[in-house]
Amino acid sequence: MNLKQQLKEAIEAAIKKADIVEEIPEVKVEVPKDKNNGDFSTNAAMTLTKLARKNPRDIAQAIIDNIDKKAASVKEISIAGPGFINFKMETAELANVIYTVLDKKENYGRTAQESAEKVLIEFVSANPTGDLHIGHARNASVGATLANIMDFAGYDVTREYYINDAGNQINNLAKSIEARYFEALGEELNMPEDGYNGKDIKVIGEKLASEHPEYKDLEEAERISKFRDLGVEYEMRKLKGDLEEFRIKFDNWFSETSLYESGEIDEAMTKMKENGYIFEADDATWLRTTDFKDDKDRVLVKGDGTLTYLMPDIAYHYDKVERGFDKLINLFGADHHGYINRLKASLGALGENPDKLEIQIMQLVRLLENGEEVKMSKRTGKAVTLRDLIDMIGVDAARYFMIMRSTDTHFDFDLDLARSESSDNPVYYAQYAHARICSILRQAKEQGFEVDLQNPVDIIENEQALELLKKVLEFPNIVKGAAESRATQRIPNYIHDLAASFHKFYNAEKVLGENADKTRAYILMIEAVRQTLENALRLIDVSAPEKM
Incomplete structure (x- = not known):
């Protein structure tokens, strides 16, 4: 158990012992922005005010009077403002996170859940009719990172690509090939x-x-069918190659055509009819999506007997449900915003909870170079593709930059910044921190110092070192929070903060100093920092170089 979780449980025990409330709401323990306020703080007293019908400072005092300071490794406790409780921890206990990291290694930050929720994340799913563009690059980066984070946080994650290999667009692809x-x-x-x-x-x-x-x-029909299959095969082979180079992996490639072949479209339609949500009007078959907060009902089968785009999409989500997933997460482009309610409504019509489906909309990305928007590839004179982006700045920078901002915000992607080898470039800044640690560890080895878990770390007292350890301690909770809120941007934000804490420590304190005991402790500490940084970078599929 880490120090933060230990403190959280001690606070909950104190609330229970003081008999403040019968049911204890979730207690949040945070690292204060102002380090003068201590190592950790909680607003638990203020969140209990309404339930306990008491003054928050009185509640805070009751928590302090009943907390087991020794069990929580607390050195000092104080009340601030309207009822914040601030904690200063025993520095020896704070340093023990080093042993935790070095014991768990690549699994530091990973959580195991007793009954893992089965999650299907569908992302990219671009039509196999051309190259992947910048919007797809953001979708791919966010989807892959979200899958990594949720897997690390203990969810049972499946990554899936839906191949749109049926319908008018694919017919047009086949006819275009025929024309050529x-x-x-x-x-x-x-x-x-x-x-x-x-x-x-x-x-x-x-x-x-x-x-x-x-x-x-x-x-003609046979020829078109053959060209359709060959065209999709060619485009998907190219698309898969680009995604693989971008470090994107999928567990499943799900074909839309399989829905027709398996009969699942008919099964989904029958299910919705049995549930009473299908009706006929104006020579068409409709789904009553207004029963589930959609602004209007939707056509599923047109008067000429052809299906609308919605029907195979419903069948696809019916298939997802039938495969036993607890949560369905879709990442859509900005032009799909109006599709959310009707797709969630279709789950309701199938007899499922519409909230089982979560949809994240990827807002637009604007490429900037020399302060001006880049719309065309210098190589081809056409729209900038994923491959162009990789050629321009490399995979590491592209993957890192694409997830730095929340998906619901437009993003200006500065190519000049992504190329720069300076502390202003966040991916360079983070990778340089890792490379610098590796360099120090190499020098230490040359001087006869090894990473030895038998060495004590309780002599670490430097202020910047303790701040760095607190940042390492935060990592498991950062991963957990990012997974629960589906907020991929929290990982690069954390990486930047961890790198900044290390650089600050490095500039203030000499690792390979004259005090051999302190040097041994610092070597263990920076190896724990390096491991945490590597783990965080792995979540976003960005490399952790040993030399730069």
Whole structure:
């Protein structure tokens, strides 16, 4: 158990012992912004005021009178302001977090849950009709990081990509390939009105014309079917390659076509009919989504018998539910905001709790270079793609920057800052902290000092060192909070704060000093910092270099 959790439990025990309230609400223990207020503080007395119908300072005093200071490793307690309780901890106990980190190593910060909630995170899910763009890069970064964080926090996480390989867009893809195929055979280009004019389509058409000129003699329906499959296969292979280079991994690649083949679309429709939410009107089949806070009912089957986009999406979420997931998390682009209520309503129509589905909307990213917006790739003269971004600044910077801000805010991505080798660049700043620690540890080894867990650490008293240890101590709770609130930006924020605390300590205190005992203790401490920093960087799939 870490010191923060230990203190939290001691406060809860004190509230119970003082008989302040029957049911104790969650007690929050925070690190004060002003270090003069102590190592930790709690607002528990103020949150209990209404329940206990007492003055918060009186409640605070009752907590202080009943807390077991020894069990909580508390040195001093004081009341501040309207009822904040501030704690100064025994420094020897604070330093013990070093042993915890070095014992758990890559698992420091990981939580194990007795009954892990099964979570499906669906992200990216771009149509296989072209290159991934900057919006997809943000979606991919956030989705992968959220999955990492929730997995580390003890959830049973599955990462999934929904392949839109059916419907009009894929038909247009097939017809576009067909047009380029016949053009390559010497016929006039007959591109459909909503066709795709990308370079990929031309390449596929020319390749097919060269290798399979006999396809021209097939029945049109058979030829289109073949081109559809080949086109999706080509685009998905390229897309998977780009995502792999961006360090994005999926557990499942779920095909929309499989919903038609398995009969799940019909099953979902039958389920909603049985539950009484399907009705016929104006030669169409409708879903009564207004029963679940949607602004209007939605068409599922048009008058000509074709399905709207919503119906296969409902069947897909029906499949998710049938697979036994407790929580469904979707990451959508900014243009999908209006889709939220109808999709949540469809879960209600299937007999599930609509709140089982969480949808995060990715707001837009604007690339800036030399203070001006970048809209076109210098290489191709077209929209900037994920691959362009990797070529421009590398994977580490791209992944780090894409999750620095909350997903519900627009993000100005400064390419010049991402390239810079300065403390202003947050990813460089964090990686430099890790590399600097590795350098110190190499020097220590050359001088005969090893990372030895038998060495005592209770002699650490330097103010900056203790602040650094408090930051290390926070990591498990940062991960837990980021997972619960789905706030991926908290991890890079923490990484920056941890790196800043280390740099501050390094500038104030010599690690390899004349006092051998203190040097041994500091070596253990910075190895604990290095391990924590590496663990945090791993959550966002950013490397922790040993040299820079």
